[in-house]
Amino acid sequence: MLITNIKILANVRESQHKLRGAELGELPVLENAFLKIEDGKISDYGPMDATPDRKGDLDASGRIVLPTWCDSHTHLVFASSRENEFIDKIKGLSYAEIAAKGGGILNSARKLRETSEDELFEKAQNRLEKLIQLGTGAIEIKSGYGLSLEGELKMLRVIKRLKNSSPVPIKATFLGAHALPEEYKNQREAYIRLLIHETLPILAKDGLADYIDVFCEQGFFTPEETLEICEAGKSFGLKAKIHANQLSISGGVQAGMSVGALSVDHLESIGEEEIEILGKENAPMATLLPSAAFFLRMAYPPARQLIQNRAAIALASDYNPGSSPSGNMNLLLSLACIQMKMLPEEAINAATLNGAYAMELENEVGSISRGKRANFILTRQVPSLAYLPYSFGENWIEKVFINGK
Numbered sequence: 001m002l003i004t005n006i007k008i009l010a011n012v013r014e015s016q017h018k019l020r021g022a023e024l025g026e027l028p029v030l031e032n033a034f035l036k037i038e039d040g041k042i043s044d045y046g047p048m049d050a051t052p053d054r055k056g057d058l059d060a061s062g063r064i065v066l067p068t069w070c071d072s073h074t075h076l077v078f079a080s081s082r083e084n085e086f087i088d089k090i091k092g093l094s095y096a097e098i099a100a101k102g103g104g105i106l107n108s109a110r111k112l113r114e115t116s117e118d119e120l121f122e123k124a125q126n127r128l129e130k131l132i133q134l135g136t137g138a139i140e141i142k143s144g145y146g147l148s149l150e151g152e153l154k155m156l157r158v159i160k161r162l163k164n165s166s167p168v169p170i171k172a173t174f175l176g177a178h179a180l181p182e183e184y185k186n187q188r189e190a191y192i193r194l195l196i197h198e199t200l201p202i203l204a205k206d207g208l209a210d211y212i213d214v215f216c217e218q219g220f221f222t223p224e225e226t227l228e229i230c231e232a233g234k235s236f237g238l239k240a241k242i243h244a245n246q247l248s249i250s251g252g253v254q255a256g257m258s259v260g261a262l263s264v265d266h267l268e269s270i271g272e273e274e275i276e277i278l279g280k281e282n283a284p285m286a287t288l289l290p291s292a293a294f295f296l297r298m299a300y301p302p303a304r305q306l307i308q309n310r311a312a313i314a315l316a317s318d319y320n321p322g323s324s325p326s327g328n329m330n331l332l333l334s335l336a337c338i339q340m341k342m343l344p345e346e347a348i349n350a351a352t353l354n355g356a357y358a359m360e361l362e363n364e365v366g367s368i369s370r371g372k373r374a375n376f377i378l379t380r381q382v383p384s385l386a387y388l389p390y391s392f393g394e395n396w397i398e399k400v401f402i403n404g405k
């Protein structure tokens with residue numbers, strides 16, 4: 001297939017690396033371009049006057065083509081929505097208060113226990129299809145609502161089924177350490193032993209997870225526990241992606257740095273020391289989840305300061321029933337620009353190429369590059385690239401292509 005007369009072809013790269021600091025502002029584009037797709041992959045692109053075949057199969061005059069979103073942090077598999085807590089929050093209860101009341105993650109865990117594997121799969125598949133229509137072309141999905149050996153394995157098997165049935169690449173993350181389950185309320189160590197000595201060996205043997213995650217937070221898991229669990233994951237070949245510094249300065253960034261995490265995610269509560277660490281060359285990806293800050297009415301992570309200090313930033317949705325009941329990456333792009341003062345180029349890079357790096361999918365997706373999957377968004381007629389985050393809430397997507405289809 002040949003797409004011609006593309007107004008702006010965005011994020012075009014032949015050589016690439018993880019984008020740090022000011023590099024995030026460099027979004028290479030081609031104006032008046034063509035894009036050629038063969039066998040589900042990008043086979044060529046270039047300026048219009050370089051193609052001998054100027055007719056093409058699709059005329060994209062006035063429209064932009066950009067890579068699909070790479071959403072590197074979601075909890076897409078869950079049993080049901082939690083709008084009751086939404087009401088509690090409107091009435092003034094905090095996230096921590098709702099969690100202490102047995103709501104929050106434990107509420108989702110109770111519901112998950114009562115839901116069959118097939119039903120979980122169908123619901124998640126449905127959500128995934130909607131996300132693809134909204135432009136998501138690669139996704140990471142976590143367990144963490146099972147909170148028992150069987151429950152966690154059930155979630156991970158659902159993710160494996162999604163991997164096998166979905167046209168987009170999926171990465172699975174084991175988040176058994178999401179909260180202490182009710183049955184283990186006074187037995188933290190026993191629960192951690194269950195995760196490390198029983199659950200991990202089984203899921204590793206069955207190839208059910210790519211990464212390991214811990215909710216490193218006051219009232220959840222300490223930095224020491226986070227390290228212990230992540231080191232255990234590492235011994236089974238699972239790199240860490242850590243929930244760090246969402247509600248407080250939790251030590252999660254330091255833990256992530258010392259265990260060689262692929263990413264540390266959230267970072268709403270962060271100090272000079274953490275910002276400095278994240279600016280180091282070998283620091284994990286700083287994955288920001290502005291929809292969670294938006295939904296919980298919290299302060300946004302300091303994206304500008306992170307960029308100034310040379311951090312590598314990715315943007316992800318955190319899609320989950322408690323703190324971000326939306327996986328809409330288009331809206332997230334607007335939040336990043338409006339609330340965190342990221343420039344449109346920075347936000348697009350963070351939600352595509354850097355998101356791909358945060359899932360180790362950078363050779364497959366995240367940019368318009370020869371040989372990568374033909375996963376891209378074709379917009380409607382729009383005046384400019386900046387119009388995309390500017391026109392928040394507008395559906396400016398005409399069509400989403402996955403593997404060229």
Ligand code: NIG
Binds near residue numbers: 075323
């Ligand atoms: O990423 N922070 C912990 N986990 C989720 C929330 C999960 C829930 O409330 O169900 C998050 O925000």
Ligand code: FE
Binds near residue numbers: 243
């Ligand atoms: Fe999360």
